Amino acid sequence: MALDIWMRENPFTYIWIGSYGVAMLVFAIELGMLKNARKATLQKIRMMRNSGGNE
Amino acid sequence: MAINWFKYAAPATFYGLAGKLIPWLAVASAMLFAIGLYIGFAVAPVDAQQGEFYRIIFIHVPASILSMFLYMIMAGYAALGLIFNTRLSAMMASAIAPTGALFAFISLWTGALWGKPMWGVWWLWDARMTSELILLFLYLGFIALHASIDDPRRADRASALLAIVGSVNVPIIYFSVKWWNTLHQGSTIKFTGSSMHIAMQQAMFTMMAACWLYAMAVVFARVRTIILERERNTTWVGELSEVKQ
Numbered sequence: 001m002a003l004d005i006w007m008r009e010n011p012f013t014y015i016w017i018g019s020y021g022v023a024m025l026v027f028a029i030e031l032g033m034l035k036n037a038r039k040a041t042l043q044k045i046r047m048m049r050n051s052g053g054n055e
Numbered sequence: 056m057a058i059n060w061f062k063y064a065a066p067a068t069f070y071g072l073a074g075k076l077i078p079w080l081a082v083a084s085a086m087l088f089a090i091g092l093y094i095g096f097a098v099a100p101v102d103a104q105q106g107e108f109y110r111i112i113f114i115h116v117p118a119s120i121l122s123m124f125l126y127m128i129m130a131g132y133a134a135l136g137l138i139f140n141t142r143l144s145a146m147m148a149s150a151i152a153p154t155g156a157l158f159a160f161i162s163l164w165t166g167a168l169w170g171k172p173m174w175g176v177w178w179l180w181d182a183r184m185t186s187e188l189i190l191l192f193l194y195l196g197f198i199a200l201h202a203s204i205d206d207p208r209r210a211d212r213a214s215a216l217l218a219i220v221g222s223v224n225v226p227i228i229y230f231s232v233k234w235w236n237t238l239h240q241g242s243t244i245k246f247t248g249s250s251m252h253i254a255m256q257q258a259m260f261t262m263m264a265a266c267w268l269y270a271m272a273v274v275f276a277r278v279r280t281i282i283l284e285r286e287r288n289t290t291w292v293g294e295l296s297e298v299k300q
Binding site: 004007008011012014015018019020022023026027030031034037038041042044045046048049 | 171
């Protein structure tokens, strides 16, 4: 198998891209989603307060 | 000076406290990640049997431990919310679930990447792996159930029951390698000590601390958004500087 040979020849690349890279990507996506959720919630509350009504 | 901890059980006071803690937790987490990765890749020696591939342990074990601990904390908060009807407890349980699910995913993913060069397969229906997969499904079930009910208080109660019942899976994950014959290796960290090289231990514990601090920062950030969402009609939310902008 080509992948088996490649991973044994390049263990650091395999580890970094495959596990640490994916973990960091997951963390980055989570942080991005959190930032967006906070922004959207604040906008919703400001709009609600500016219109003077309660939902 | 005595601290009134119950004061922080109120969403309004916890919102401010969490906001102050997040930057410290985030900076400490980033620093510990950098130190842990440095020790793990530059200081820790190569493993005699597994070669370089063992270095996946520095993310795999912390992610696995976090996924289990976060579930127990989530179930604890859910139980508190169910028994005492405390608003913040239910909000904390909802805030923990996505982070716990992501750690369970990272645990499974990195486990598959470690399994391939060591065992020759990405996946096996082994007791440890299967019970960890069930943990991921429990997290997803909790999130989906909560999202499917419009009334937040009813959603809290329904999902709390799922979280409490599902907590039985956590000791199963931990003891699975003892109870059944599995391909997965035994616990790396035991109460009686560890056979790992000191540099490997240092890297793993540093990465674990980094993951803990990251999880706390992210959960606090998420619970602040949940508090804002649920308390949007209250006076104190209207008086917040970020809302007035």
